[in-house]
Amino acid sequence: MMRRRRAVIAARERWLSGRWGWLAAAVGSQAGQALLTPRAGRVLELLELGPGKRYLDIGCGTAAYAHLLAARAGCTEPPLCMDIAHGPGPVDLIGWPEHLPFADGSFDRITSFYFLRRFDDDVVHGFARELARVLAPGGRALVLEIAPVVNPLLDRFHAWLVRGGCPAVDLRGWGRLAATFSEAGYDAIDLVNAGPFLVPPVPRVGLLLRRAPAGE
Numbered sequence: 001m002m003r004r005r006r007a008v009i010a011a012r013e014r015w016l017s018g019r020w021g022w023l024a025a026a027v028g029s030q031a032g033q034a035l036l037t038p039r040a041g042r043v044l045e046l047l048e049l050g051p052g053k054r055y056l057d058i059g060c061g062t063a064a065y066a067h068l069l070a071a072r073a074g075c076t077e078p079p080l081c082m083d084i085a086h087g088p089g090p091v092d093l094i095g096w097p098e099h100l101p102f103a104d105g106s107f108d109r110i111t112s113f114y115f116l117r118r119f120d121d122d123v124v125h126g127f128a129r130e131l132a133r134v135l136a137p138g139g140r141a142l143v144l145e146i147a148p149v150v151n152p153l154l155d156r157f158h159a160w161l162v163r164g165g166c167p168a169v170d171l172r173g174w175g176r177l178a179a180t181f182s183e184a185g186y187d188a189i190d191l192v193n194a195g196p197f198l199v200p201p202v203p204r205v206g207l208l209l210r211r212a213p214a215g216e
Contacts, residue, residue: 005096007167008118009084015165016061016087024165025088028062037065037113037144040072042194046208047140049073053108054136056080058097059115062089066111080107098126102134110134110141117145118166121180128184131209138213143181144194147173147205158202174205187212 016024026032037043049055051074057066063081067090070079082100083091095101097119110131116124131141146162148171149155159169172180174191181189192206 004120011118011167012083012085012165016085020164021088025062027164028060028064028087028089030064030068033065033068033113037194040065040069043069043111043142044073046192046194046206047109047111047142049075049109051076054080054106055109056082056102056107056111056134058082058100058110058112059084060089060091061087063091064089065113069111098123098130100130100134104133105136105139106134108136108139110139111143112141113144114146114162116143116177117162117169117171120170124172124180125183128181132185132211135209135211137211139211141209142192142194143177143207143209145177145205146171147203149203161202172205174207177205177207181207181209186210 014020027036049069053073053075054077055066055070055075057063057079060066060081060083063079066079066081081090081092082095084094084096086094093101097115116127119127135141146158149158155171159171163169178189178191186209188210190208190210192208194204194206
């Protein structure tokens with residue numbers, strides 16, 4: 001486990017701060033995320049992000065898109081941005097997805113975009129449980145990731161395209177992710193279409209995870 005963890009962190013550090021750091025910064029910028037990620041308005045609609053919401057982003061890279069979402073939503077506090085390695089942007093803290101350093105129910109809204117493909121199944125299971133733990137009653141979390149396709153050759157090509165910062169790539173579809181997250185204690189899990197994507201031209205999967213309000 002420790003060897004795998006070191007490999008994942010080292011790959012992320014090389015991507016963010018090594019010779020490909022310029023590309024990581026471009027991809028993680030607001031302009032780069034606008035190409036990779038759906039319309040900000042659609043994300044805000046799904047999250048119902050707004051003033052007074054405690055917002056956490058995990059796997060933030062440069063943190064640019066999380067700050068953009070918070071600003072457009074009129075949040076009174078900036079997002080808290082966490083990653084597994086320091087990068088070129090304002091990462092607030094470093095942590096591991098299986099052990100989020102927060103108290104139960106700490107956040108009303110959580111995002112995690114294009115983060116899971118670098119981890120083994122046991123880490124993703126642990127991350128699913130931790131998200132449920134730190135999500136407050138009535139809270140929402142949006143998870144986006146690259147999805148697999150039926151054609152194995154095309155699937156390998158897509159994995160090659162999105163391998164930056166990953167020691168290995170595991171593309172999970174709706175079925176695998178839903179099975180993983182359904183065991184973690186959410187009150188509702190929805191497959192969501194978060195909007196159009198421009199580059200790379202590969203399918204994505206979106207999960208909206210919800211906790212019921214207190215008393216329900």
